[in-house]
Amino acid sequence: MCEATVFVSKGKDLEKVMEDVVELRREGDKLLLVDVFGEQRIISAKVGEVQLMDHRIVLREG
């Protein structure tokens, strides 16, 4: 399976936002995250990095 863990970069640290994410979609200036269970989360951020082999997506706030 190809779920990813989504982090937000805070300076040099990564803060975990959501696990098992299967969908990420821009909604205006926010991002909608959806996990494998259908749980949703909206976050004010931009996509900084998508590492598909590492199952990792890093967002940048703002």
Added chain:
Amino acid sequence: MCEATVFVSKGKDLEKVMEDVVELRREGDKLLLVDVFGEQRIISAKVGEVQLMDHRIVLREG
């Protein structure tokens, strides 16, 4: 494997940009795409949508 095909949305159409992408990274106002063979492509776009189960990433130009 979790490679994705990257498209750019052009109005209602999707134009394929790159297949077998494993990495996507923001570089200033552009995006760097890297495929499974290490081929790179830089495109002036933003991430609109990431569909991990469909192995599909849709960008928006500009």
